[in-house]
Amino acid sequence: MRAASLxxxxxxxxxxxxxxxAGGLTAPEGxxxxxxxxxxxxxxxxxxxxxLAPLGAVCAxxxxxxxxxxxxxxxxxxxxxARGGQARAVLxxxxxxxxxxxxxxxxxxxxxxxxxAKRLGLEAEEVLICSTGVIGQPIPMDTLLAGLDPLVxxxxxxxxxxxxxxxxxxxxxxxxxxxxxxxxxxxxxIGGMAKGSGMIHPNMATMLGYLSCDAGVPAETWQAMVxxxxxxxxxxxTVDGDTSTNDTFLAFAAGEPLSPEHWPALEAGLxxxxxxxxxxxxxxGEGATCLIEVRVEGAVDDxxxxxxGRTVCSSSLVKxxxxxxxxxxxxxxxxxxxxxxxxxxxAVALWLGEHQLMAAGQPLxxxxxxxxxxxxxxxxxxxxxxxxxxxxxxxxxxxGKGAAWGCDLTDQYVRINADYTT
Amino acid sequence: MRAASLxxxxxxxxxxxxxxxAGGLTAPEGxxxxxxxxxxxxxxxxxxxxxLAPLGAVCAxxxxxxxxxxxxxxxxxxxxxARGGQARAVLxxxxxxxxxxxxxxxxxxxxxxxxxAKRLGLEAEEVLICSTGVIGQPIPMDTLLAGLDPLVxxxxxxxxxxxxxxxxxxxxxxxxxxxxxxxxxxxxxIGGMAKGSGMIHPNMATMLGYLSCDAGVPAETWQAMVxxxxxxxxxxxTVDGDTSTNDTFLAFAAGEPLSPEHWPALEAGLxxxxxxxxxxxxxxGEGATCLIEVRVEGAVDDxxxxxxGRTVCSSSLVKxxxxxxxxxxxxxxxxxxxxxxxxxxxAVALWLGEHQLMAAGQPLxxxxxxxxxxxxxxxxxxxxxxxxxxxxxxxxxxxGKGAAWGCDLTDQYVRINADYTT
Numbered sequence: 001m002r003a004a005s006l007x008x009x010x011x012x013x014x015x016x017x018x019x020x021x022a023g024g025l026t027a028p029e030g031x032x033x034x035x036x037x038x039x040x041x042x043x044x045x046x047x048x049x050x051x052l053a054p055l056g057a058v059c060a061x062x063x064x065x066x067x068x069x070x071x072x073x074x075x076x077x078x079x080x081x082a083r084g085g086q087a088r089a090v091l092x093x094x095x096x097x098x099x100x101x102x103x104x105x106x107x108x109x110x111x112x113x114x115x116x117a118k119r120l121g122l123e124a125e126e127v128l129i130c131s132t133g134v135i136g137q138p139i140p141m142d143t144l145l146a147g148l149d150p151l152v153x154x155x156x157x158x159x160x161x162x163x164x165x166x167x168x169x170x171x172x173x174x175x176x177x178x179x180x181x182x183x184x185x186x187x188x189x190i191g192g193m194a195k196g197s198g199m200i201h202p203n204m205a206t207m208l209g210y211l212s213c214d215a216g217v218p219a220e221t222w223q224a225m226v227x228x229x230x231x232x233x234x235x236x237x238t239v240d241g242d243t244s245t246n247d248t249f250l251a252f253a254a255g256e257p258l259s260p261e262h263w264p265a266l267e268a269g270l271x272x273x274x275x276x277x278x279x280x281x282x283x284x285g286e287g288a289t290c291l292i293e294v295r296v297e298g299a300v301d302d303x304x305x306x307x308x309g310r311t312v313c314s315s316s317l318v319k320x321x322x323x324x325x326x327x328x329x330x331x332x333x334x335x336x337x338x339x340x341x342x343x344x345x346x347a348v349a350l351w352l353g354e355h356q357l358m359a360a361g362q363p364l365x366x367x368x369x370x371x372x373x374x375x376x377x378x379x380x381x382x383x384x385x386x387x388x389x390x391x392x393x394x395x396x397x398x399x400g401k402g403a404a405w406g407c408d409l410t411d412q413y414v415r416i417n418a419d420y421t422t
Numbered sequence: 423m424r425a426a427s428l429x430x431x432x433x434x435x436x437x438x439x440x441x442x443x444a445g446g447l448t449a450p451e452g453x454x455x456x457x458x459x460x461x462x463x464x465x466x467x468x469x470x471x472x473x474l475a476p477l478g479a480v481c482a483x484x485x486x487x488x489x490x491x492x493x494x495x496x497x498x499x500x501x502x503x504a505r506g507g508q509a510r511a512v513l514x515x516x517x518x519x520x521x522x523x524x525x526x527x528x529x530x531x532x533x534x535x536x537x538x539a540k541r542l543g544l545e546a547e548e549v550l551i552c553s554t555g556v557i558g559q560p561i562p563m564d565t566l567l568a569g570l571d572p573l574v575x576x577x578x579x580x581x582x583x584x585x586x587x588x589x590x591x592x593x594x595x596x597x598x599x600x601x602x603x604x605x606x607x608x609x610x611x612i613g614g615m616a617k618g619s620g621m622i623h624p625n626m627a628t629m630l631g632y633l634s635c636d637a638g639v640p641a642e643t644w645q646a647m648v649x650x651x652x653x654x655x656x657x658x659x660t661v662d663g664d665t666s667t668n669d670t671f672l673a674f675a676a677g678e679p680l681s682p683e684h685w686p687a688l689e690a691g692l693x694x695x696x697x698x699x700x701x702x703x704x705x706x707g708e709g710a711t712c713l714i715e716v717r718v719e720g721a722v723d724d725x726x727x728x729x730x731g732r733t734v735c736s737s738s739l740v741k742x743x744x745x746x747x748x749x750x751x752x753x754x755x756x757x758x759x760x761x762x763x764x765x766x767x768x769a770v771a772l773w774l775g776e777h778q779l780m781a782a783g784q785p786l787x788x789x790x791x792x793x794x795x796x797x798x799x800x801x802x803x804x805x806x807x808x809x810x811x812x813x814x815x816x817x818x819x820x821x822g823k824g825a826a827w828g829c830d831l832t833d834q835y836v837r838i839n840a841d842y843t844t
Binding site for chain 1 (some may be wrong): 447471485487488489490491519521522524556557558577633666667738742743745746748751752753756758760761763764765767768770780782784785827831832833835836837838839840
């Protein structure tokens, strides 16, 4: 499983100075994690995870924009607000989303964090909670509470991998990564883990994402960095256009303060970790056979470029065409046209891999079998992020550029979601 | 085929005073139509249609908001603008969308309308053109031009049905309707036809719609009426979230002026015709096995209610659940939550048919097998609009209400769109 999530890095160039290391979320100094089977999932798979950050940690959170959101999301947002972004731990249960569970949902979330805080010697307000799974199902609290002692006992500097497995629901592979770089003579590490895989769409997905970093950064700076990074990663992926009630991304930083001159390099590393996790979520979209990356250039600004990319990635017709390995440029350009962003249709140029399909808004003669073969070959690898079908769109002469990621739409997606029981 | 498109009226109550009649687009006095096989489609199916409106006709047009739009759409919009909504005829070719065809696309559209105008004794500026089919393919002009003489020769008062067939592409059934009412002692008739069936989404769809009416209404009043009606019909349907380059709705009115006191009754009739056609397009969505109707009440205003309805109808997860006959209220309420419209999640009540699934934002105990059976039974009829799965959402105490229509997402949709050649 680890190989599958780390191998693709070669295909996704890292920013200068950063290199991949082992350890996931617990690679950065001082972070402990654990993942256990508490019995919340009927399958018997691991279902309870814990991340403990060092004293003094700051945490930046990014949450679903869905009007219907779970009590645990409200609780995270309120606690981070109330404490100016200070938090030490986050508990995650998978199996029950604890959304649409009314007052009981909030009572259970509060209780879980209180009981965990006691065991960790923390204030309840320093503990956050994320839930993922079936909407409308409350958490079996006896089971969860009985799991807290073994969970705390399992905390370790090697716990990142177990935590990454315990947060999964319908995901096929775990999603984690760690990078390190020398910044001003000291080693800085960033770790991350995430889960998908249905209801993935900006803004945020049924998606939980976690990041750890052993450099100290002031809370406001950290929050601004993370906001920019999320826009370029988790908010740039789509699986099926749906947005969940529980989407949460939590990024912790704790350690010796990092000099401001190195903040740009740190942000580049954060973006690489977040984009890796976001791409892994899209690639692991339900029923998907390949990752789709849409790079847009020449837009009026970066936000416009990302909007075009996201709209192309979320088009059912484009997704079906790529599943059929059909170089259907017409659907791509029609999707771009409805992104709600101004551009000159007569300026559009389009490439699929190395095959140019359009110039000046019109189709070119191209080697159709070769373009189709390109897509077939890209989808040959099983769950590797280098099996990416790359679409590049030039939409004008503006300075804006950006990327978005998605996956193909398959019969299998329909079967999974038609047969899934609420 | 006619029975399939007329039968559902019983399930969709008509406004007071209006009743269904035969004749489609040519039911209103003075309107002529024709549909022939010119040879534009490889299949040999009818592919050229013509509607001729009486002298003095006003026409209201509604067009795709896609930035990438076909030359014929620009031409229609410009001619209607330039002539204050006066137009007499519209030519439709199916087989080639003539979009992304650059300057040639415009030259061909101009040529086709000029040649047709000569044969009808009209100015070219009084003639409109719609194209539907494969994007990027220009129209084989020799074939189209050779078809104009037989097309004009075929014009008749009974031509509505042939025209309705000639505009189809991947549609499985033709879509037409006619209604009449006594308004102030005179009979007023409204006819309509439309085609789908991929790339259907607000605003407008790969959708062509046409409406005829034998009551005279001032151009500006007519345009305002049609705009309101389109919002409640063609802009309230979705098949797959994609919007085409060619979507066009053209509504013609010509006849003795109708007294303003009867305008509200006329608008009710226009809405019924347009909603019937819009529902028929959604029902005939690619691979669909049922129509989904989402009625929303209690929103802040009607536009908000429609937005919630559309978002639920366009959710892939909801569409898959209904295909699987799974009463998955969680996906419905999660989709409503991301509509970008404010409402109180704790006020949400939800019904599937007669089965209430939620109250006060939380799931109720309900008879799951019976709710699933309700969906199974509704989807038992083949291509009948009364096989509607009805979802009702109460989102608060506001005055806003509205409806939206869609269809389920099936393996078949994926197969059709993965295997379709550009």
